[in-house]
Amino acid sequence: MLSLELYAKLYLARRAEEKIREHYGEDEMKTPMHMSMGEEAIAIGVSHALRPDDQIFATYRSHALFLARTDKVEDFFAEMYGKETALLKGKGGSMHLCAPEFGFMGSSAIVASNIPVGLGAAFAKKRQGNGNIAAVFFGDGAADEGSFWESLNAACLMKLPVLFVCEDNGLAVHTPAPLRQGYRSLTKVVSKFNCSLLSSSTTDVESIYQLTRQAIDLITDKKIPCFMHLKYYRYLEHVGVNEDFAAGYRSRKEFEEWLKVDPVKLQRQKLLRQGVTEADLAKLEREIDDRVERSLNLAQQAPFAEDGELYRSVLAE
Ligand SMILES: Cc1ncc(C[n+]2csc(CCOP(=O)(O)OP(=O)(O)O)c2C)c(N)n1
Numbered sequence: 206m207l208s209l210e211l212y213a214k215l216y217l218a219r220r221a222e223e224k225i226r227e228h229y230g231e232d233e234m235k236t237p238m239h240m241s242m243g244e245e246a247i248a249i250g251v252s253h254a255l256r257p258d259d260q261i262f263a264t265y266r267s268h269a270l271f272l273a274r275t276d277k278v279e280d281f282f283a284e285m286y287g288k289e290t291a292l293l294k295g296k297g298g299s300m301h302l303c304a305p306e307f308g309f310m311g312s313s314a315i316v317a318s319n320i321p322v323g324l325g326a327a328f329a330k331k332r333q334g335n336g337n338i339a340a341v342f343f344g345d346g347a348a349d350e351g352s353f354w355e356s357l358n359a360a361c362l363m364k365l366p367v368l369f370v371c372e373d374n375g376l377a378v379h380t381p382a383p384l385r386q387g388y389r390s391l392t393k394v395v396s397k398f399n400c401s402l403l404s405s406s407t408t409d410v411e412s413i414y415q416l417t418r419q420a421i422d423l424i425t426d427k428k429i430p431c432f433m434h435l436k437y438y439r440y441l442e443h444v445g446v447n448e449d450f451a452a453g454y455r456s457r458k459e460f461e462e463w464l465k466v467d468p469v470k471l472q473r474q475k476l477l478r479q480g481v482t483e484a485d486l487a488k489l490e491r492e493i494d495d496r497v498e499r500s501l502n503l504a505q506q507a508p509f510a511e512d513g514e515l516y517r518s519v520l521a522e
């Protein structure tokens with residue numbers, strides 16, 4: 206059942222980050238944390254609609270996206286703790302998650318740097334004629350970078366199978382969009398390019414899933430890129446695990462409005478309306494809680510990689 210599958214993914218992402226919040230203060234996870242909380246419906250809705258051979262190029266704010274695409278909870282926590290048992294043996298951390306075997310081609314801490322890389326993959330896909338697409342995720346702040354505009358231009362000119370996923374939380378660190386952008390509306394500017402354009406501010410994961418399916422159809426049928434503009438609210442500070450409403454650049458009131466349509470809560474309510482019982486949901490949630498707890502414990506107990514590992518897989522062999 207689609208709505209239940211999506212809920213399980215939403216709940217897993219939320220729970221995993223709640224666990225990080227609980228333990229980050231112990232200072233055993235040495236990686237900076239850019240949390241997904243608030244953004245999960247985008248990560249999960251888009252990822253669920255992509256096909257197995259489509260590829261994802263992600264940002265440093267990709268916990269939910271990584272978990273949705275790979276379901277590798279143990280590896281995820283091992284990576285947070287920098288341990289040998291992780292997919293990248295602890296060399297990636299929160300900001301450089303990567304699982305190419307799942308089509309999760311990597312995430313980068315350099316704003317907008319993943320966009321041209323995704324474009325290259327899309328170019329290869331077009332040459333191979335395999336019908337697959339490259340989904341490139343980026344924040345509204347990445348649209349302040351030249352490489353974003355160059356990539357958008359090249360993708361539209363070359364008619365590449367790229368899905369641009371703009372996760373717009375209206376902020377680059379603490380600076381709101383109107384203080385950074387010399388235009389009034391990103392979507393209005395993008396609408397002048399030769400690509401399809403879809404836009405939404407929903408936090409309903411199923412709507413984002415359906416929108417993404419539409420985007421994939423548009424890319425396939427019209428043979429031009431698609432730009433999806435999706436609004437969300439970042440619950441926590443830019444980097445770190447705390448709320449930051451005392452910092453003065455945004456208000457708790459705004460947060461509370463978005464909380465009313467929290468993606469995890471919305472989907473749970475929808476399932477109850479569809480006749481799924483409270484007991485069934487509680488059972489599912491308990492299983493996920495146990496999985497998260499077990500993965501965290503395993504990560505804590507796992508060894509660090511030997512010193513030489515640091516020099517492996519750094520350069521292509
Ligand atoms: C090229 C580059 N410039 C600046 C930074 C510093 N920086 C890190 S995150 C960030 C804001 C990016 O905002 P956005 O793309 O909207 O992503 P969000 O953090 O809101 O998810 C900036 C400026 C960086 N990492 N890379």
Ligand SMILES: [Mg+2]
Pocket residue numbers: 344345346372373374375376377378
């Ligand atoms: Mg942003």
